[in-house]
Amino acid sequence: MHHPPRSRKGVVMQVKIMGREPAAVIAVLGSIVTVLAALNLDFLNAGQAAAVTAFLSSVVIVATTRPVAPGVVTAIVSTGAALFAEYGLHASDALVGAITGAVLAVFALIGRGQVAPKSTAVTRA
Numbered sequence: 001m002h003h004p005p006r007s008r009k010g011v012v013m014q015v016k017i018m019g020r021e022p023a024a025v026i027a028v029l030g031s032i033v034t035v036l037a038a039l040n041l042d043f044l045n046a047g048q049a050a051a052v053t054a055f056l057s058s059v060v061i062v063a064t065t066r067p068v069a070p071g072v073v074t075a076i077v078s079t080g081a082a083l084f085a086e087y088g089l090h091a092s093d094a095l096v097g098a099i100t101g102a103v104l105a106v107f108a109l110i111g112r113g114q115v116a117p118k119s120t121a122v123t124r125a
Contacts, residue, residue, distance in 0.1 A: 015064040015066070026057045029057070033053050034049055047086050051079065054082065058076045070107035
């Protein structure tokens with residue numbers, strides 16, 4: 001069973017975009033991109049539509065997920081690389097890996113100050 005996110009004081013917090021849940025926004029964006037691809041537009045084939053939808057989905061998920069998880073942000077890097085590749089701007093695996101590593105390093109530096117060990121019987125001994 002899914003439980004809505006809660007703040008530290010137990011108040012239910014639900015992220016909305018234009019009054020809608022993020023999943024609904026992602027579905028609408030994906031539908032619009034799919035319809036555009038079905039119109040056989042020169043700038044959008046099926047592969048490009050899938051890459052655009054994946055990238056937009058990862059952006060919406062990062063924008064609405066709290067606390068932000070490093071793995072979710074690295075999805076933007078991966079889907080962005082796929083999107084660039086669909087339009088002929090190929091990034092090497094090494095470059096994508098380096099950018100992903102940099103994102104994780106930044107999160108480690110930012111997030112480390114917000115992490116405190118839990119007091120247990122072992123730590124008190």
